[in-house]
Amino acid sequence: MSELTEPVDIGGVSVPNRLYRAPVLECAGNGPDAVDTLVDELEPTAESGVGLVFQGASIVTDRGGCAAPNMTRVHDRSFVARLERLTDAVHDHGGRIFLQLAHGGLRSMATWHAGYRTRHPDQRQLAVSRPPWQLRLLDRAGLISLRPDVLTTExxxxxxxxxxxxxxxxxxxxxxxxxxxxxxxSLIQQFLSPFYNRRDDEFADGVRFMEAIHDAVRDHAGSIPLVTKVPAETDAPKFVRRHLSRADGLDIAERVAEIGYDAVVPVEVSTFWDMSIVRGDFPDRAWDASDLQADYASVFGSRLRARAVELLNRWQARRFDHEPGWNAEFCRAVRERVDVPVLLEGGLRTRADCDRYLAADGDTPAADLVGMARPFYAEPRLGARLLAGEDALCESCNNCTIPQVTGEPGRCRTPSIVREQGRLAEAGAYERNRDEK
Structure with a gap:
């Protein structure tokens, strides 16, 4: 049995407790205020006592690859050097910070964002193979735009x-x-997935790409701890015949641990970017927001298309199970097979759930660390309350997520939650070690 407040080791780095902020969009971009935005977003989390902070998906190329507006790129050494101010701020509060590296591949904005395509008419999407027929059908119907640039072995x-x-x-x-x-x-999932990967070279085995990344990281960054998500595409729609089963996910987890990855984050997902990522209620407040209607029309190409996406969003909100810790059984199965830390995220909102998944409770614990993402939009200093035994305010209403397709920052849009957060802040609930004062 492990306690949330106990330290844990990841690849030789000591993390002061087992609570982490999972990667979410910071919407910082790369402009002159990018570092300030990241510090303002992430330092309060470390200040609140969260042991490990993941900076959200940051794009490794100088163009393309962004799955949403205002994602940060980290291809430029001089820009990343400026982020030392962020890492210093996290370290000053006793926390640790890992950077999530990413590329969107066929999920990139050039595929789905009409306004982006207008501004970047020549941009193509990196593709593992020729896109699946389901995506080609959506392309012919005009719902997305595919201009794939299939990667050669080189x-x-x-x-x-x-x-x-x-x-x-x-x-x-x-x-x-x-x-x-x-x-x-993401592009890495596309390499791993038989739905996307129809290659006939050595990278027909998507884990080979992960091995190549591992070796490149070791060449350039030495022994820095390396963590990866491990997908099982168990939430793929029924019309998708080729996808990663849970058994496939277990095999991937074992193999990456053998390659030398220092921790894994098992997640049950779809083959698509859908509500399996952010399960919860249908975000009616966000879709109805009068100030965003024109932006939605610009993003999706028209008000009619925006309405179609909204209806699809409503259907998916009913389709995906919202049980807290929905990845727990997959994590537990992985934990029985690997000798590296397993991280659990997905719908956790209470201290009791955090403790339950860290404890053996007559069985194998589900995880060695537990994480939350959207709750930090509502409470940037949530760690202080969780570590004191309290619960997150977040109700998984998802009203924070949909506006991000327009470039809006992630923030809670539920008035009752905003008011309660303000009341708690005024009462000093987010001060660390407040019981000792």
Whole structure:
């Protein structure tokens, strides 16, 4: 049995407790205020006592690859060097910070964001193989736009090397570890998934790409801890015949641990970027927001198309189970097979659930660390309350997520939660060690 407040080791880095902030969009971009935005977003989390902070998906290339507006790119050494101010701020509060490296591949904005395509008419999407027929059908129907640039074997090696270079920049800037975005329809998941990967070279085995990234990270960043998500595409729609089963996910987890990855984050996902990522209620407040209607129309190409996406969103909100810790059984199965820490995230909102999944309770614990993501939009200093035994305010209403397709920052849009957060802040609930004062 492990306690939330106990330290844990990841690849030789000591993390002061087992609570982490899972990767979410900070919407910082790369402009002159990017570092300030990241510090303002992430320092309060470390200040509240959260042991490990993951900076959200950061793109390794100089163009394309962004799955949402205002994602940060980390291809430029001089920009990443400026992020030392962020890593210093986290360290000053006793926390650790890992950088999540990513590329969107076919999930990139050039696929689904009409306004982005207008501004970048020549941009193509990196593709593992020729896109699946389901996506080609949506392309012909005009619902998405596919201009795939299928990677050659040489291209894949070069991309793995680019992941390694960015990891080296991060190590130099004081990051404590690297996290690979290998789920949620990222390019790495596309390599792993039989739905996307129809290659006939050595990278027909998607784990080979992860091995190439591992080796490149070791070349450029030495022994820095390396963590990756491990997907099982158990939530794929029924019309998708080829996808990663849970058994496939277990095999991937075992193999990456053998390669030398220092921790894994098992997640049950879809083959697509859908509500399996952010399960919960249908975000009616966000879709009805009068100030965002024109932006939605611009993003999706028209008010009619925006309405179609909204209806699909409503259907998916009913389809996916919202049980807290929905990845727990997959995590537990992985934990029985690997000798590296297993991280659990997905719908956790209470201290009791955190404790339950860390404890054996007559069975194998589900995880060695537990994480939350969206709750930190509502309570940036949530760690202080969780570590004191209290629960998150977040109700998984998802009103914070949908506006991000327009470039809006992640923030809670539920008035009752905003008011309660303000009341708690005024009462000093977010001060660390408040019971000792």
């Amino acid at each position: 291209d894949v090696w070069g991309l793995a090397e680019q992941f390694g270079r960015c990891a080296g920049y991060a190590a130099d800037a004081g990051y404590d570890g690297i996290h690979l975005s290998a789920a949620n329809m």
